[in-house]
Structures are given as structure tokens and as C-alpha cells.
Amino acid sequence: MAGKVVLAYSGGLDTSVSILWLKEKYGYDVVTLTVDVGQKEDLKEVEERAKAIGALRHYSIDAKSEFASDYIFPSIKANALYEGKYPLGTALARPLIAKKLVEVAEEEGAEAVAHGCTGKGNDQVRFDVTIRALNPRLKIIAPVREWGMDRESERRFAVERGIPISQKKSRFSIDQNLWSRSIEGSELEDPFFEPPQEAFEWVKVEDLPDEATYVTLRFEGGVPIALDGEELAPVELIERLNSIAGANGFGIVDHVEDRLVGIKSREVYEAPAALSILEAHKDLEKLVLTKHELEFKRLVDEKWSWLVYNGLWIEPLRMELDSFINEGQKRVNGEVRLKYYKGGMRVVGRRSSESIYDRSLATYEGASAFDQSLAKGFIELWGLQSRLGFRRVEG
Numbered sequence: 001m002a003g004k005v006v007l008a009y010s011g012g013l014d015t016s017v018s019i020l021w022l023k024e025k026y027g028y029d030v031v032t033l034t035v036d037v038g039q040k041e042d043l044k045e046v047e048e049r050a051k052a053i054g055a056l057r058h059y060s061i062d063a064k065s066e067f068a069s070d071y072i073f074p075s076i077k078a079n080a081l082y083e084g085k086y087p088l089g090t091a092l093a094r095p096l097i098a099k100k101l102v103e104v105a106e107e108e109g110a111e112a113v114a115h116g117c118t119g120k121g122n123d124q125v126r127f128d129v130t131i132r133a134l135n136p137r138l139k140i141i142a143p144v145r146e147w148g149m150d151r152e153s154e155r156r157f158a159v160e161r162g163i164p165i166s167q168k169k170s171r172f173s174i175d176q177n178l179w180s181r182s183i184e185g186s187e188l189e190d191p192f193f194e195p196p197q198e199a200f201e202w203v204k205v206e207d208l209p210d211e212a213t214y215v216t217l218r219f220e221g222g223v224p225i226a227l228d229g230e231e232l233a234p235v236e237l238i239e240r241l242n243s244i245a246g247a248n249g250f251g252i253v254d255h256v257e258d259r260l261v262g263i264k265s266r267e268v269y270e271a272p273a274a275l276s277i278l279e280a281h282k283d284l285e286k287l288v289l290t291k292h293e294l295e296f297k298r299l300v301d302e303k304w305s306w307l308v309y310n311g312l313w314i315e316p317l318r319m320e321l322d323s324f325i326n327e328g329q330k331r332v333n334g335e336v337r338l339k340y341y342k343g344g345m346r347v348v349g350r351r352s353s354e355s356i357y358d359r360s361l362a363t364y365e366g367a368s369a370f371d372q373s374l375a376k377g378f379i380e381l382w383g384l385q386s387r388l389g390f391r392r393v394e395g
């Protein structure tokens with residue numbers, strides 16, 4: 001007997017077929033693990049399916065709060081949008097799932113862990129890098145990367161072997177959690193083709209309300225703590241905002257994304273809460289941080305997103321960037337007012353006890369605390385070198 005393997009099990013086709021593959025090809029006893037990061041699957045059903053296919057034991061771990069507080073919240077402080085667009089839902093969840101996989105493997109005394117990632121995506125990197133860092137003794141098996149079956153052969157295999165496959169399955173490849181719903185594949189592989197309405201589940205695309213909807217978010221230490229004056233736990237706040245913003249047609253991303261393995265891929269996301277919170281957070285930062293902090297932080301934020309997208313959650317640099325970010329975020333307290341209307345969203349107000357906006361300096365009305373007579377000399381020196389250099393260039 002080869003011992004035990006713990007498989008990250010979603011209940012989908014790939015990981016269902018993997019249970020049999022791990023048993024038959026490797027002779028493993030298969031323990032399955034489903035980590036709830038807000039994917040809204042029926043966990044009981046997932047467990048029953050795993051056992052029906054032949055899992056020795058199944059674990060369901062509710063990691064929603066941990067996901068929100070320890071993964072999503074740091075990404076908010078870092079204004080994390082990969083290539084300026086993607087709020088990193090999948091990328092943030094993978095290292096957490098990998099961590100749980102390692103914990104269960106250690107508890108079970110398993111010699112290997114397995115996941116259902118293909119060899120073409122980012123997720124394999126995120127899993128493998130994290131697992132190797134946390135426990136280098138564990139063997140990693142990625143059946144889908146090894147077996148060379150396409151979706152159709154997998155389906156045939158499942159039918160032949162009596163593996164139950166869910167009927168309501170969409171034709172798109174979906175990965176969803178609290179922070180984003182990613183929609184790939186099928187006709188979306190043509191980047192010019194507009195995603196059809198049925199691709200979307202979180203964002204309403206038709207019959208939008210005729211009235212605008214306003215939401216006020218309160219931030220403390222750079223993270224949202226209340227919605228319209230009501231303090232909410234992170235998971236609840238995100239869920240509630242997902243439904244408000246989604247109902248108003250806001251939260252779709254459609255772009256061409258550069259994967260770590262070199263492939264360009266057309267990606268469509270629904271992320272109503274994520275995009276709202278990130279926009280509000282960035283706006284509030286502008287009220288309280290200096291222009292020097294903001295300028296430098298843009299570089300830090302960009303690097304943070306890049307590391308996390310590319311599977312390096314456990315990299316010391318990411319943690320060191322967090323330390324830098326956390327220092328400035330102590331002052332990112334205040335309220336941001338958002339207005340949703342017919343699929344659009346914009347910030348319409350912001351205020352903060354830490355604000356360094358000074359109306360008496362900025363005002364065009366009446367007497368100002370800003371001494372305009374100082375401007376002339378300042379500009380003389382500000383342009384000094386440019387003026388001298390320009391004369392040389394022009395000859």
C-alpha cells in the first residue's frame with residue numbers, strides 16, 4: 001500500500017476523476033478536503049460525492065473568516081489589482097487552501113497532497129510553491145497535469161466509471177469565492193466575443209433600477225468595518241456589498257491577462273464588492289497620505305499584486321511590503337460615499353479625522369491661509385535646472 005494522499009477537492013469533474021486516478025494509478029488511500037472560501041457550494045453534497053467516488057475520509061473546513069481577514073484585507077490595504085484590473089480572488093485563496101492541505105496532511109500522516117490544477121495555469125504554481133515552502137517532505141501530485149486527458153475524455157471516463165457529475169454545470173470554467181467569480185473558457189476564448197448574459201451570476205446586466213443607490217463605507221486602519229453605519233464582520237460586509245453593487249449592474253472586469261506561464265488569456269470576472277472597496281480605499285488614501293507616500297506606495301502596491309498573482313504569497317518580500325503598508329494604513333480611517341447607477345459606480349464623497357486636505361488652503365473664496373506671494377520664488381527655483389538644460393538641448 002502506498003499510503004495516504006490528501007486531495008483538495010472541489011466537487012467538480014477534475015477533482016472527482018482525480019480520486020479514482022490517485023487510488024488506481026498510485027494505489028493511495030485518498031482523503032479529500034474542501035476549503036470553504038465562500039464558493040457557495042453545498043458542502044454536504046460535495047462530501048457525499050467524494051465518499052461515493054471512494055474517498056476514505058472527507059474534511060470540510062470553513063475558512064471564510066480567515067480568508068477575509070488574513071488574505072483579502074491585506075490586499076485591500078495594497079490596492080491589489082493585477083495588471084490594473086483583476087482583484088486577485090483566486091490568487092489569494094490558493095495559498096490558504098494549500099496551507100489547509102498541508103495541515104490536514106500532517107494530521108493524517110499522509111505522504112502526499114494532490115490538487116486538480118492543469119499545467120497551463122497560475123494555480124498550480126500557487127499551490128506547489130506554498131506547499132513546498134510549508135512542508136518540503138510532502139509529495140505533490142497534480143493528476144490533471146499528468147494524465148493528458150481533455151475535458152471530453154474526462155467526461156467519458158466519469159460516465160464509464162459511474163462518477164456522478166453535476167448536471168447544472170455551466171459551459172464556462174468557473175472559480176469563485178468571496179472576493180471574485182472568474183469565468184473562463186468556451187466562446188470567451190475569443191477575446192472579441194462579448195460575454196453572454198448567462199455568464200454572469202453576481203452582476204445584473206439587464207433591467208437595472210432607475211434610481212441611484214448610495215452606500216457609505218467606513219474604513220479603519222485601511223480596511224472596511226462598516227456599511228451604511230452598521231459595523232459588520234469582514235465576510236458579511238463583503239457579501240452584502242456584493243449583492244448591493246451587483247444588483248446595480250456594477251462589478252464586471254473583462255480583459256486580456258498575462259499568466260505566469262507565458263500564456264495570454266481572456267479573463268472575465270465578477271467582483272462587485274472588491275472593485276467598490278478598492279476604489280473607495282484608494283480614494284480615502286488620497287485624502288490622508290502625503291503625495292510622497294502615495295507615489296511610493298503605488299510602486300509597492302504594484303509589486304505586492306505581482307507577487308501574489310505569481311504564486312509568491314510566502315515570499316519574505318511580500319511580508320516586508322506588508323509591514324511598510326501597515327504603517328501608513330494606521331491613518332487610513334474615514335468614510336467614503338459611493339453612488340451606483342445603471343452599471344456604473346463612482347466615489348461622490350470622502351471624509352476623515354486624519355485628513356490632510358485643508359479647505360482654507362484650497363479655497364478660491366475669500367481670504368486663504370495660502371500665501372500666494374511665495375509661489376513666484378518657489379517656481380523660479382523649481383524650474384531652474386530644467387530651464388538651464390532646455391537651453392542646452394535647444395542649442
Ligand code: ARG
Binds near residue numbers: 088089123174175184
Ligand atoms: N486568471 C485568474 C487567476 O489566475 C483566475 C483563474 C481561475 N482559476 C481556475 N482554476 N478556473 O487567478
